[in-house]
Amino acid sequence: MAQSITPDAATGQTVTRAVAMAAQGRRFSLNRVLVVVVLYLAAFWTLVPMYWVAITSVKSKLDLAHIPPRLFPAEFRYDAWVTIIDRRILENIFNSLVVAGIATIICLVVAVPAAYAATRMRLPLKFVGIVVGLMGLVALLPPIASAIPLYDLASYLRLIDKKYTLIILYTVLNTAFAVWVLRGTFMDVPMDVEEAALMDGDTRFGAVRRILLPLIFPSLFSIAILLFIFNWNEYIIALFFVNSMDTMTLPIAIQGQIPQHELDWGVVSAAGTIAIFPVLIAAFTLQRFLVRGLTFGVASGQ
């Protein structure tokens, strides 16, 4: 476990890098300018549509129809927001939160032991290979491929239009992905540390709870966020399995704002803004975790 023993080396590197950067800062560097320009372009590319959705939701009908389109509205109108709240969008948000939240938690509860077993137990290699391979397959399968047979099954079991049906399906569909990612994370934690805990008198479960999970917490957290966002955004499965206001999740509700005639862009945009909001919050507040968590498995020896 050389990684934890070389803080001096790490600081050494940081110092060299800082010196290099300082030297670069003094001189004009085309590379640096290019990098910054590309980064700004990428940020622009991703952020402008979000801005557009948000600003559209507070535009008046006049501004919406204005040509050329106005980047900033002449007057702010909150009609669209009033309309979607009248249309009980808060209930949809609540549904989405419940479904996405519970599905994420169950998924992790299942995936953590599964990933642990796949990396730490001496199972026959072939068995692990097959199971992990199948899981990868499930994770890569487009959801629409399983939606129709699942619908058949659910209607036979009278499970259509229930919140817990969505929770079950989201759990099942995401577990494979979660196991895959967690497996990589677990493999990066040296066995030694857990074995030390066993030698110190801990049980296997205790070693996992007190040593392994705290060590991989950043990864665990980023996986949870990713799963939550997957569930929050999920559309296809929900489209099949939801048909009443009691169960309708946000993506379906947004689509429901689109009538057959005379599309009200303001209303659709307001709903869209609500859908983007938690994702944005997650991305900004957790970006430190996300970067650390997802690269945890990439660089060995950190």
Place this chain on the structure above:
Amino acid sequence: MAEVRIEALTKYYGDTCAVNSLNLVVNDGDLVVLLGPSGCGKTTTMRCVAGLERPTYGDIYIGETRVNDLEPRERDVALVFQSYALYPHFTAFDNIAYPLRLRKTPKQEIERRVRDVAELLGITHTLERPPGLCSGGEQQRIALGRAIVREPVVFLMDEPLSNIDALLRVYMRAEIKRLQHELGTTMIYVTHDQVEGMTMADQIAVMNQGTLQQLGTPSEIYDLPANNFVARFVGSTPMNFIPGALQTENGSTVHKSDQFVIPVSAEMADRAAEVCPGGQCTLGIRPEEIRFTMDEEGANQAGVFLLEPLGSETILDIEKEGLLLKVKDVAASQVREGDTLSLSFNRFHLFDDATGQAIR
């Protein structure tokens, strides 16, 4: 405090045999070093004692208890890992306190015992730091502290000194030996470094390819190696080997090689005739047992082609017809490169070429 008894221990990983019917008794309070090259099964043996591996066959006893089916936590054995395996998210204090906390030791007692151990090891100043901010030597001692603090019946050490620099290693190996003497706890120490083995052990168990080659005190291992593997592996300047055969010349037996003719004592010749009737055997001699004079007459002549001064002594590299010998000499050697020496061979060993076993 307990003795450790390993009976016919065999461990397979798939089709690979890591340890092959090993028998070993570690007496209560002894420090036994498992010595061997990497892949010889020494770490596997230790992990079986620790309970991290299950033996394929054979039994392990700690005291009077057969521990084969016990979990590590039920064995009361402490293990210091090569990587130290400290908990990076705990402070040094919490690392050392961890085994005590698991045993529901009262808070004041934890505090007291951790401080005592830290003082014993000289790491009191690191206690509030996470191990990542401690030096290699400090981390090593935190790992030792974690093992010592709960007063186990057996210590297991898996190459604990291989990750620290040479100077500190010399210091730490004396330190570990002192601690073991003070605590009087049985210790099994795994290393591939024969100097560590020689300096620390009460008994050395030399292993190769999963089998025990020889068990003995350091001086037995050094002076009376059981076979050519042990002879080759132990000794910081390795033993010299001269392939040849025993022959009778003028009524007395000699070891005759392409380069030298070395007289063999009568008892050794008798013994060799019994176990190795063909007479094909290799002569092994330690560098300090080769004597020389600088006259250019005498039976066994050879030329010096290189001097290796070590400060306290000088190693002479001697070459004759493709055979290299290393000879120890005093520091301020009179010998120069290119000199011709007349050699005499003092105490040597004979190894049967067919079996590799020592003839004695």
